[in-house]
Amino acid sequence: MRFFENTKIDFISKRRVAYAISIILILIGIVALIVGPKFSIDFTGGVSLELDMTAPTPEHSALGIDQVRQILVDEGITDVEIQTIKGGDDQVFFLFKTQKVDDTFEVQADEDREEREEEFVSTARIINLMRTHFPEYTDKPGFIRLQEEVGPRTGEELKGKAVMAILIALLGIIIYIWWRFEFTFGVAAVIALFHDILITVGIFFITGKEISLAIVAALLTIVGYSLNDTIVVFDRIREDLKVYRKESYSSVINHSINETLSRTVITSLTTFVVVFCLYLLGGTVIRDFAFALMIGVIVGTYSSIFVANPILVEFFGKRQTSRKGGIKKR
Amino acid sequence: MKNRKFRNLLILAVLLVTIYFLIPLLPIELPDFWTDRRVRLGLDLQGGMQIMMEVDYHELPDAERDDAVRSAVEIVRNRIDQFGVAEPSIQRVGRNRIMVQLPGLQEFDRARELIGRTALLEFKLLATSEQIDQTRERLDQYLQENIDDYPFLERFVLLEEDDPMRGILEDEEEDEFEEVAGDIFTRLTSSQGMPMMVSNQDLPYVQRLLESESFVENVPAGLMLALERENRLDPRADRELFVLLEKTELTGNMLENASVRIGDGTDLQSPNRPYVSLRFNREGSRIFEMITGQNIRRRLAIVLDGVVYTAPTIQDRIRGGEARITGNFTLDETQDLVIVLRAGNLPAPVNIIEERTVGPTLGADSVRSGLSAALFGLIIVMIFIVIYYRGPGIIANVALIVNMGIIMAALTILGAALTMPGIAGIILTIGMAVDANVLIFERIREELKSGKTVRSAVDAGFSRAIVTILDANITTLITAIVLYQFGTGPIRGFAVTLSLGILASMFTAIVMVKALFEAVITNKNRTELSI
Numbered sequence: 057m058r059f060f061e062n063t064k065i066d067f068i069s070k071r072r073v074a075y076a077i078s079i080i081l082i083l084i085g086i087v088a089l090i091v092g093p094k095f096s097i098d099f100t101g102g103v104s105l106e107l108d109m110t111a112p113t114p115e116h117s118a119l120g121i122d123q124v125r126q127i128l129v130d131e132g133i134t135d136v137e138i139q140t141i142k143g144g145d146d147q148v149f150f151l152f153k154t155q156k157v158d159d160t161f162e163v164q165a166d167e168d169r170e171e172r173e174e175e176f177v178s179t180a181r182i183i184n185l186m187r188t189h190f191p192e193y194t195d196k197p198g199f200i201r202l203q204e205e206v207g208p209r210t211g212e213e214l215k216g217k218a219v220m221a222i223l224i225a226l227l228g229i230i231i232y233i234w235w236r237f238e239f240t241f242g243v244a245a246v247i248a249l250f251h252d253i254l255i256t257v258g259i260f261f262i263t264g265k266e267i268s269l270a271i272v273a274a275l276l277t278i279v280g281y282s283l284n285d286t287i288v289v290f291d292r293i294r295e296d297l298k299v300y301r302k303e304s305y306s307s308v309i310n311h312s313i314n315e316t317l318s319r320t321v322i323t324s325l326t327t328f329v330v331v332f333c334l335y336l337l338g339g340t341v342i343r344d345f346a347f348a349l350m351i352g353v354i355v356g357t358y359s360s361i362f363v364a365n366p367i368l369v370e371f372f373g374k375r376q377t378s379r380k381g382g383i384k385k386r
Numbered sequence: 387m388k389n390r391k392f393r394n395l396l397i398l399a400v401l402l403v404t405i406y407f408l409i410p411l412l413p414i415e416l417p418d419f420w421t422d423r424r425v426r427l428g429l430d431l432q433g434g435m436q437i438m439m440e441v442d443y444h445e446l447p448d449a450e451r452d453d454a455v456r457s458a459v460e461i462v463r464n465r466i467d468q469f470g471v472a473e474p475s476i477q478r479v480g481r482n483r484i485m486v487q488l489p490g491l492q493e494f495d496r497a498r499e500l501i502g503r504t505a506l507l508e509f510k511l512l513a514t515s516e517q518i519d520q521t522r523e524r525l526d527q528y529l530q531e532n533i534d535d536y537p538f539l540e541r542f543v544l545l546e547e548d549d550p551m552r553g554i555l556e557d558e559e560e561d562e563f564e565e566v567a568g569d570i571f572t573r574l575t576s577s578q579g580m581p582m583m584v585s586n587q588d589l590p591y592v593q594r595l596l597e598s599e600s601f602v603e604n605v606p607a608g609l610m611l612a613l614e615r616e617n618r619l620d621p622r623a624d625r626e627l628f629v630l631l632e633k634t635e636l637t638g639n640m641l642e643n644a645s646v647r648i649g650d651g652t653d654l655q656s657p658n659r660p661y662v663s664l665r666f667n668r669e670g671s672r673i674f675e676m677i678t679g680q681n682i683r684r685r686l687a688i689v690l691d692g693v694v695y696t697a698p699t700i701q702d703r704i705r706g707g708e709a710r711i712t713g714n715f716t717l718d719e720t721q722d723l724v725i726v727l728r729a730g731n732l733p734a735p736v737n738i739i740e741e742r743t744v745g746p747t748l749g750a751d752s753v754r755s756g757l758s759a760a761l762f763g764l765i766i767v768m769i770f771i772v773i774y775y776r777g778p779g780i781i782a783n784v785a786l787i788v789n790m791g792i793i794m795a796a797l798t799i800l801g802a803a804l805t806m807p808g809i810a811g812i813i814l815t816i817g818m819a820v821d822a823n824v825l826i827f828e829r830i831r832e833e834l835k836s837g838k839t840v841r842s843a844v845d846a847g848f849s850r851a852i853v854t855i856l857d858a859n860i861t862t863l864i865t866a867i868v869l870y871q872f873g874t875g876p877i878r879g880f881a882v883t884l885s886l887g888i889l890a891s892m893f894t895a896i897v898m899v900k901a902l903f904e905a906v907i908t909n910k911n912r913t914e915l916s917i
Contacts, residue, residue: 058831108747143751198747207739210438221872228864236857270807273877276869277814277884280862284818287861288825291854319821319828326770326824327817330763334813337762339755341430341748341806349814 059321063314068306071366078251078363085254088261096268099215101208102155105179106201107186109193110147118148119193127189128182136182141340149201152182179203218272222253225279237290240371245286248364252282252355259351265344274348281327281349282356285320286364292316293368305372309365317361324357390901397898400792407795425798426473427489428805430876431753433746434489435497441482442735453728455482458736460725462486464693465501467616484736490746498738507638507727511677512685512697513609513629518582521606521629525571528604533566535600538591542567577624584613586622608632615693618722628694630687635677640670644727646720647710660720662711664727671707679703688726695726756809763816764790771820775827781902782823785894789819792890793883805879815887821858822895826851840907848900855895859888 097104111118121140128136141149183203187194226246233242253275260267292312300308331353335346410416410424429436441458443451459478466474466486475487491497513521533539543566567573574592577585584592595601596611605611614626642665649656666674677686678700687697698711711723768786772779793812797804830847838846863885870881 106748108745198745200743201745201748203741203743203745205741210740217872221868225865225868228868229861232861232864269873269877273807273869273873273880276865276872277880280865280884281818283861283865284821284858287858288854291857295850315832316828319824322774322824322828323818323821326767326820327814329766329770330759330813330817333763333766334759334810337755337759338810338813339752341752342756342810345807345810349810 059318061318063317065314065317066310067313067361068310068366068369071362071369074358074362074366078255078359081255081258082251084262085256085258088258089254091261093257093261094264094266095211095215096266096271097153097155097204097206097211098269099211099218099267100155101206101211102153103179103182103206104202104204105152105182106141106203107150107152107183107194108143108147108196108199108201109150109186109190110143112192112196116192118146119150119190121150124150124186127185131185133182151202179205214269218269221272222276222279225276226250229279229283233287233290237294240368241290244364244367244371245283245290247367248286248359249279249282251359251363252278252352255355256348256351260348265347268344270342270345271348274345274352277349278352278356281352282359285324285356285360288319289313289316289360289365293365306369309369313361313365320357320361324353328353390904393897393901397901400893401788403799404788404791404795407798408791411794423798425794426801426803427749427753428803428808428876428879429487429489429742430744430806431749431756431804431809432489433744433749434487435491435741435743436488437486437497437501437738438479438740439484439486439501440737440739441484442737443482451482453725455484457725457728459484460722461691462501462736464615464690464726467693483739498741501738506691507641508634508689509636509677510610510612510630510632510634510687510689511681512687513631514684517606517609518629521609521611522572522575524604524606525601526569528601529570530566530568532600533570536595536598538594539570542570542573575627580624582627582629583624584627585624589625592627605629612687612689612692612694615690615695626694628687628697630689630694635686636666636670636673638727640666640673641727642667642670642707644724646717646724649712656710656712659712660715660717661713662715662720662723662727664709664711666707666709668707671705674707674709675703675705678709688723690726696723752806752809756806756813760809760813760816763813767816767820771823777906778823778827778830778903781899781906782820782827784902785823785891785899786816786819788898789815789887789890789894792893793886796886796890797883800882802882803879804883805876807876808879808883811880811883812887814884815891818862819887819891819894822851822855822891823899825854825858826895826899844903844907848896848903852896855892859892862888 109119109124121138125138128134128138136152136154139151139153141151143149183200226249229249230239230242230246233245256275256278257267260271265271289312292315293309296308296312296315297305300311303311328350331346331349335343335350338346407423407425410421439458439462441455443454446454455478459476462484463476466476466488471488471491473489475485477485479485486501488497529536529539529542533543574588574595575582575584577583577588592613596613602611608631610630610632612628612630614628616625617623644665645663646660647663648660649658651657681700682702683699685697685699687694689695696711696713698713715723764786768783771782771786775782790812793815794804797808802808826847829851830843833843833846834840866881866885866888870878870885873881
């Protein structure tokens with residue numbers, strides 16, 4: 057079996073269309089960064105709590121989200137976001153989230169903490185309310201599935217660290233590609249990577265999904281994956297530039313993209329399939345992470361064909377037409 | 387040819403090591419040393435609690451800050467130790483943070499309370515040998531009579547061997563034929579025949595007994611039990627169970643200072659050896675002089691939060707409040723002891739700044755869904771590869787499975803925990819590992835098309851593809867390493883499995899797939915290759 061045998065698609069001539077699409081998507085990403093995407097409690101500080109409140113017997117009716125919310129509202133807790141998560145076997149889980157944490161969350165003694173229970177929402181307070189109001193639904197060993205409290209300061213620090221991590225990764229990549237190919241290739245690759253990150257962040261912004269620590273990890277993985285694709289093509293360009301000495305840059309690059317096209321598609325396909333499996337079957341904890349990777353695989357494949365290589369053409373096209381000098385080393 | 391032999395040996399060795407570490411994952415009976423070699427699950431899969439603490443030392447002078455953090459780590463470690471959690475991890479993170487991981491723990495509130503408490507350092511005298519004997523007798527008798535309250539001690543309940551009715555009777559009736567051993571406590575505390583020593587194996591039982599109020603109430607009046615602290619160098623070493631006088635002779639806040647000193651050559655007690663020097667305040671000095679005067683030759687235990695750190699013997703009456711603790715100490719041990727002694731009046735408060743708990747049900751759900759996602763992904767990819775590449779596709783699939791095995795084995799060897807993002811990393815590797823093979827196969831196809839023989843097409847395909855594989859994978863490795871540096875816990879797990887996956891896929895593609903290819907080609911001496 058073979059996909060794309062002897063294709064001769066002229067990718068380079070269509071690059072302006074691709075630029076237009078990319079620029080629009082990138083703008084969304086930039087807007088998202090300026091407006092501020094939704095950050096998870098990893099970055100803002102806050103409380104997150106998942107409780108198993110499945111009906112104890114079939115005779116009990118399943119709890120609704122409104123019943124649960126009403127109890128919190130009656131206690132004056134209004135700024136908590138509640139979601140229902142359906143587990144297997146008619147299980148009902150509730151996810152409580154709030155980013156509103158007391159600034160003095162970080163306290164030493166437990167007595168202080170109890171005094172301030174009234175002022176802010178702690179996981180313990182929600183747990184106690186649920187235990188009091190729904191004793192039958194909460195009396196089980198696995199009642200608390202997830203309980204997280206993050207102080208606001210840790211989150212702030214993490215934001216800085218996350219941005220640093222992404223920048224350091226990009227810098228490392230430029231240096232490596234510079235060493236192995238030449239500087240132009242490195243710049244083209246990194247532009248493509250910025251493109252991928254911004255678009256993924258933009259899509260998270262549009263879909264209203266939270267940027268958590270795991271999503272930052274996904275962004276870095278996308279960087280790695282997209283780069284993988286880009287480099288395979290770069291590698292071929294480096295080789296082809298030596299073989300087809302008389303051809304123009306754009307035709308050599310076009311040729312290289314076509315030669316590697318079936319590999320690009322197969323790898324993207326297998327990677328997409330596994331990430332999609334993870335998205336469908338991997339459970340709630342990992343779903344958004346898998347979603348980010350799904351976007352990343354698509355955008356990464358697109359950018360290595362339509363962004364990184366055309367940018368090379370732009371750079372080289374200005375440099376010369378006779379192609380003296382060519383590519384540095386192998 | 388020599389090269390090829392070496393390569394085949396390498397492949398064999400990798401396979402054997404991998405299999406060795408995968409076998410414990412199967413549900414079969416194996417010796418302990420082997421089952422211990424099982425990949426560890428992270429907190430998010432196993433369930434457990436993670437706490438990040440910060441030592442607030444901004445009021446301390448620079449010179450004392452590091453010591454304050456070290457004292458805090460020691461106190462936290464000591465308390466966690468009493469908790470009886472298997473494999474806790476207490477790490478100092480950065481300059482003034484402490485991260486505690488308690489796998490399998492669910493008593494969120496209790497852990498919080500225990501860790502947040504102020505440290506208590508006390509000096510208590512050891513009981514006399516008559517008192518110790520009396521305590522053992524009393525506790526042996528108590529356990530014999532009240533064994534039903536302690537179901538975890540059921541191995542001390544013996545059925546009379548020869549009774550013909552055994553096994554025929556109902557459970558309740560069977561009770562009448564049971565005999566309860568009369569020396570349970572003595573047996574639990576006589577490791578290798580040494581009195582009041584608890585073996586690592588019996589330790590959890592003793593800890594549970596010490597937590598039981600009704601058990602502790604049966605210790606003779608005026609006495610109490612306290613375990614020796616865990617041996618840092620050998621956590622599985624036997625631990626002494628001390629019988630102490632309940633009365634606290636001195637507390638940590640009567641201690642003015644503690645420091646490590648090294649005796650000079652003329653020092654009779656510790657020539658050229660490290661010892662701990664103590665200085666008490668005025669009240670402390672007075673009490674200390676009295677105690678030492680009245681109890682020469684007896685042992686005085688230094689107890690932090692109910693755990694005995696050391697119990698030196700009183701050599702002489704000590705006036706003036708300056709004392710030294712000598713013994714066969716290493717420098718590290720004396721430093722540890724000083725940290726403990728200073729913990730009595732901790733100058734810097736410790737704040738909890740982050741808490742995360744995962745319940746066991748969520749962990750189990752994650753394992754299940756992670757496995758099914760991995761399995762489905764693997765099957766779909768494998769079917770696709772066989773349809774697309776046929777024969778060589780089978781080779782690629784073998785490589786893929788070996789790849790998964792290597793990741794798991796390497797995780798075990800590194801002692802790294804498998805986390806949910808770690809599983810995601812493995813799943814991602816399934817997709818990406820195929821890439822190396824795809825690169826090779828596509829290259830071979832091209833070479834064949836250009837009219838080369840099978841042999842030279844395979845050779846050329848491999849040697850050309852290898853350059854690409856290295857370049858593409860090394861850049862991914864760079865991001866994985868950055869990710870490892872940046873992340874904590876679960877994210878690190880992802881970085882680790884991703885890196886391992888990349889390395890393993892390079893190995894399987896470049897070394898193993900090539901060997902298999904060559905084997906197929908030489909054996910059949912073929913002129914055609916269906917790829």
